[in-house]
Amino acid sequence: MHAIRIRRLVAACAVLGWAAVAGAATGAALGIPPVPVPADNPQTPAKIALGEQLFNDQRFSATGDVACSHCHDPQKGFADGPLVTAEGIGKLKGTRNSPTVLNSAYFASLFWDGRSPDLEDQALHPFVNPVEMGLPNHDPILAIVRTDPAYVAQFEAVFGKRSEDVTMREVTQAIASFERTLVSGDSPFDRYYFGGDRSALSATAVRGFDVFLNKGRCVSCHTIEQDRALFTDNRFHNIGVGVNRIQADIGELAPRFLEAKATGVDVDRAVLTDPRASELGRFAVTDTLDELGAFKTSTLRNIAITAPFMHDGSLATLRDVVDHYNNGGVTVATDPVNDFLSGGIRPLDLTEQEKTDLVAFLEALTSPQYAAQQAQKAALDPAACSTPTNKLAAAPAGGPTKGTQP
Ligand code: HEC
Numbered sequence: 141m142h143a144i145r146i147r148r149l150v151a152a153c154a155v156l157g158w159a160a161v162a163g164a165a166t167g168a169a170l171g172i173p174p175v176p177v178p179a180d181n182p183q184t185p186a187k188i189a190l191g192e193q194l195f196n197d198q199r200f201s202a203t204g205d206v207a208c209s210h211c212h213d214p215q216k217g218f219a220d221g222p223l224v225t226a227e228g229i230g231k232l233k234g235t236r237n238s239p240t241v242l243n244s245a246y247f248a249s250l251f252w253d254g255r256s257p258d259l260e261d262q263a264l265h266p267f268v269n270p271v272e273m274g275l276p277n278h279d280p281i282l283a284i285v286r287t288d289p290a291y292v293a294q295f296e297a298v299f300g301k302r303s304e305d306v307t308m309r310e311v312t313q314a315i316a317s318f319e320r321t322l323v324s325g326d327s328p329f330d331r332y333y334f335g336g337d338r339s340a341l342s343a344t345a346v347r348g349f350d351v352f353l354n355k356g357r358c359v360s361c362h363t364i365e366q367d368r369a370l371f372t373d374n375r376f377h378n379i380g381v382g383v384n385r386i387q388a389d390i391g392e393l394a395p396r397f398l399e400a401k402a403t404g405v406d407v408d409r410a411v412l413t414d415p416r417a418s419e420l421g422r423f424a425v426t427d428t429l430d431e432l433g434a435f436k437t438s439t440l441r442n443i444a445i446t447a448p449f450m451h452d453g454s455l456a457t458l459r460d461v462v463d464h465y466n467n468g469g470v471t472v473a474t475d476p477v478n479d480f481l482s483g484g485i486r487p488l489d490l491t492e493q494e495k496t497d498l499v500a501f502l503e504a505l506t507s508p509q510y511a512a513q514q515a516q517k518a519a520l521d522p523a524a525c526s527t528p529t530n531k532l533a534a535a536p537a538g539g540p541t542k543g544t545q546p
């Protein structure tokens with residue numbers, strides 16, 4: 141009986157993965173704007189299909205078993221929960237929680253600290269980060285795409301490039317094009333707020349929306365506009381996560397990091413391999429003291445399926461997140477706040493009911509393609525979906541999306 145249930149879940153997961161990709165490619169949904177596409181990298185169906193294959197190709201890693209989808213798994217909302225921080229080649233641990241790539245097409249900068257300007261640039265880094273895909277440089281990727289007959293034909297068809305002329309520019313352009321299809325709106329909240337369907341939200345979620353807008357002041361950073369909501373101001377704030385761990389040593393850590401940077405230390409490598417450097421946040425990118433411990437405001441779309449939360453994965457549940465904000469930027473109410481805390485973070489004095497309502501609102505931000513993933517997380521034993529998908533992710537055939545075709 142257990143085996144049957146697992147098999148049914150795998151089938152459900154597989155269908156979801158495909159629905160997400162196929163549905164999203166057709167255009168913007170309720171609550172999200174059209175996807176911004178750079179003039180020099182127009183979307184085409186063939187390029188998107190190529191990008192999806194590249195995203196799922198495990199050969200682009202030092203051990204041959206880690207694709208982008210290893211940490212951005214379609215069956216886990218394009219993240220890797222319940223891992224606290226990402227696990228790359230040889231199960232090496234990074235310092236940060238894998239964010240979803242869903243709706244990352246809209247972000248003004250990429251990574252928790254915004255160190256990358258666009259999806260094309262972002263895709264260069266994981267391949268060569270020692271705790272992610274671990275390649276010494278990009279040459280092994282080019283060796284594969286210039287010789288694998290299927291890739292040779294596709295790069296020729298999509299970019300008009302002969303095999304020996306294919307570069308990382310085309311590889312990252314195709315990946316970015318695929319990622320630009322991973323957009324999703326049309327959540328219960330969208331149907332309620334933008335679609336005028338008063339029955340789309342439960343009474344508790346409607347009350348939670350009010351807390352989100354007013355007493356909780358969440359909307360001041362997780363923005364909602366007249367006709368769309370990306371739930372991020374695309375800015376950086378210190379909300380008291382992680383930085384508290386290095387608080388006592390900042391006076392020494394910050395200048396040492398700047399010195400290392402001046403001698404050419406790679407920021408991407410430093411922040412993902414050194415847990416203390418990671419907590420410097422946006423400061424590591426801009427060298428600006430004001431931005432110590434500041435991270436990019438996350439989108440809250442599909443948040444219910446990508447636990448644990450925050451750049452360091454330190455908050456396990458949405459209730460924990462709400463408690464953290466309610467305490468005014470500390471996880472344990474009696475802890476002192478850090479010196480660089482954003483002025484927008486203060487104790488909220490929420491009642492237990494208001495906290496429950498706010499969580500219900502956050503849970504109403506899940507797009508229909510991912511509703512079943514949310515239901516599985518909530519209703520079944522939490523391990524139910526992760527057991528089979530872990531196995532599938534490790535299977536050699538083309539990554540999880542392909543590998544789970546029913
Ligand atoms: C070992 C796990 C791992 C692998 C493999 C991996 N990523 Fe990530 N990804 C992460 C983590 C962790 C972050 C956040 C790092 C940070 O912010 O410093 C991230 C961030 C991102 C972001 C930025 C999202 C945002 O909200 O700013 C995108 C886009 C992304 N990855 C795409 C990719 C692509 C494309 C690949 C393959 C080329 C890839 N990732 C491979 C773990 C991984």
Ligand code: HEC
Nearest residue numbers: 356358361377381435436437438449450451461465482484
């Ligand atoms: C001052 C700006 C600001 C305010 C106000 C704010 N947030 Fe955030 N929020 C952020 C930033 C920045 C992050 C990422 C922080 C990090 O990872 O260290 C974040 C992260 C989160 C996350 C985790 C996202 C993820 O992908 O892990 C949730 C959930 C969240 N906020 C909900 C809320 C709620 C609910 C409120 C209102 C009670 C709120 N936020 C108020 C800036 C803000």
